Amino acid sequence: MNNTGDTNIRSEASYYDEICVNIQDNLAHALASIGDYEVRFQKCGTKDMFWGLRRILKSLSHLDYEFSMREQMTQDLFVDIVGFVCKEKEPKANTLVICEVKLNTLTLNDYAQLLGYCVTANAEHGLLIAVDHGITSRFESNLRHNEGLKCIERLNLTHGFGILKWKSHSKEVQFNEVGYYRSWHILARALAHSIDKKHPS
Numbered sequence: 001m002n003n004t005g006d007t008n009i010r011s012e013a014s015y016y017d018e019i020c021v022n023i024q025d026n027l028a029h030a031l032a033s034i035g036d037y038e039v040r041f042q043k044c045g046t047k048d049m050f051w052g053l054r055r056i057l058k059s060l061s062h063l064d065y066e067f068s069m070r071e072q073m074t075q076d077l078f079v080d081i082v083g084f085v086c087k088e089k090e091p092k093a094n095t096l097v098i099c100e101v102k103l104n105t106l107t108l109n110d111y112a113q114l115l116g117y118c119v120t121a122n123a124e125h126g127l128l129i130a131v132d133h134g135i136t137s138r139f140e141s142n143l144r145h146n147e148g149l150k151c152i153e154r155l156n157l158t159h160g161f162g163i164l165k166w167k168s169h170s171k172e173v174q175f176n177e178v179g180y181y182r183s184w185h186i187l188a189r190a191l192a193h194s195i196d197k198k199h200p201s
Contacts (some may be wrong), residue, residue, distance in 0.1 A: 005159065010168075012080075012084060012101055012102070012103050013043075013045050013074040013080075013129070015101055015131055015166060015168065016043035016045060016080060016081055016101065017043060017100070017102060018171055019075050019081065019129060019166055019173075020041040020042065020043055020081055021108040022166075022171060022172065022173055023041050023081075023083065023099070023127070024039050024040065024041045024083075024199045025059070025124070025193070026130065026173070026184045027039050027083075027184060027187065027188055028189035029083070029184070030185050030187070031064065031085070031191065031192065033185075033187045033188075034048065034188060034189065034192045035087070035192060036085060036087065037085055037086065037088060037191075037195075038041065038060055038085070038086050038087075038088055038089075039083070039084075039085050040059055040060060040081040040083070040084050040085075041056075041082070041084075041097070041099070042055050042056050042059075042081065042082055042083075042084075043080065043081050043082055044078065044079050044080060044081065044082055045078075045080065045114070046078070047078075047094060048074065048075055048076050048077055048078055049055065049074035049075075049077040049079050049082050049098075049121060050071065050072070050075040050076075050077070052081075052082040053071055053074060053082060054077075055086060056084045057084075057091065059077040060086075060091065073120065073121060073122070074121050074155070075109050077117060077120060078151065079098050079117050079121075080094065080097070080099055080100050080101045081099035081100075081101065081154070082097070082098060082099070083096065083097030083098070083099065083125075084096060085097065085191045085195065086195065087090075087195060088194055091169075092117040093195050093196060093198070095123075095124050095125065095191055095195050095198075096122075096123035096124065096125065096131070096148040097112070097123065097125045097126070097127060098117050098118050098121065098123045098125070098126050098127070099126070099127065099128075100113060100114045100115065100117070100127070100128050101129045101130075101131065101166070101173070102128070102130050102131070102133075103130075103131050103133070104130070104133060105130065105133045105134060105135060106123040106128055106130045106133065106134070106135040106136065106139060107135075107136050107138075107139050108136075108139045108142055110128060110151070111128055111139065111161070114126045114127075114128050115152070115159070115161070118161075119154070119159065120155060121139070122155075123159075124157055124158060124159055124190075124194045125159070125160055125161075125162075125181075125190065125191065125194070126159065126160075126161045126162070126165065126182035127161070127164055128161065128162070128163050128179075128180070129164045129165070129166050129173075130164070130166065131163050131164070131165075131166045131168055132165070132167065132168050134165060134176070135163065135176060135178070140178055143163070143178040143179070144178055149161075150178075150179060150180035151180045158194070160180040160181060160190055161179060161180050161181070162175060162176075162180060162181030162182075162187060163175070163178060163179035163181040164179075184188075
């Protein structure tokens, strides 16, 4: 088997399913040590983010859920993967994750795209994922010398971002230490904090 990876013959969208499963399983495991949460990730691709959220709520059997103005704003927003994390049986106590997948080495431009999606959708968490690649030296330098790019405060929201590598052969995620989220447990704690901040027990 070719050890250089199969990114030249597979499309970006062909990785969405396996990445969704991996992120969902790892986050569910990490959150289990914090409390009772429901975790769902849905590929969107050619469908908009609102469609993805509706699919998630249906899978959680929260059919009576009424979408807030924030979630209505996700119509016509085309992201690769959307994540929805909520307190168990309390869908309104939630936080959103947007994932962007790239086949090439990650650049500042890719990061700006993800940031724009998160700001538009008021999604607190973003994950930028490169398939079998890392990040450019210039982008790495930008992150190392500008902490404000990793975590952005606005409108009483905190947007945090992770830089990840998807290893297609082993089907596992590797966190880049230059991102704000450097492990599943760090991300899980941030998700729980976002939910508790908006919906304290």
